[in-house]
Amino acid sequence: MKKSPDSFHILDRAHTDPARLKREREKARELKNTNWWRTQISKGLCHYCHQKFKASALTLDHVIPLARGGTSTRGNCVPACKPCNSSKRLDTPTDDLFAQLERERIEKSFSLGSLDETSEPNSDEFDEDSDDAADSDSDDDFR
Numbered sequence: 001m002k003k004s005p006d007s008f009h010i011l012d013r014a015h016t017d018p019a020r021l022k023r024e025r026e027k028a029r030e031l032k033n034t035n036w037w038r039t040q041i042s043k044g045l046c047h048y049c050h051q052k053f054k055a056s057a058l059t060l061d062h063v064i065p066l067a068r069g070g071t072s073t074r075g076n077c078v079p080a081c082k083p084c085n086s087s088k089r090l091d092t093p094t095d096d097l098f099a100q101l102e103r104e105r106i107e108k109s110f111s112l113g114s115l116d117e118t119s120e121p122n123s124d125e126f127d128e129d130s131d132d133a134a135d136s137d138s139d140d141d142f143r
């Protein structure tokens, strides 16, 4: 399944279908019982930070999260240490939070922009003062 960067933040309802997630989680559980997975974790290498861990410290991580349309297939399942797995897991549900923070940041910068506008008359007043001084200076030059 091809994913454009733009669509990455859009959750497909079909992907988050509870029945599908349940099925994929079951498949992941089955995958964990395969020799293939035991070989993966026996290497003791976290897919993300490339650090060495005990096999028992490695968890099965979906490269493309199930909620993003990932599946519990060998190609999409990698061993990950707990910190990497949990930090990655946080990534997905907080996308909404990040989007919200981004909106707030934009709104804040907009309101800051309007604050700048309201403060402009003040700075204009200061400018006028300095302009007056400059004007009188230039007047002096002309005289």
Ligand SMILES: [Zn+2]
Pocket: 046, 047, 048, 049, 050, 051, 080, 081, 082, 083, 084, 085
């Ligand atoms: Zn790691």
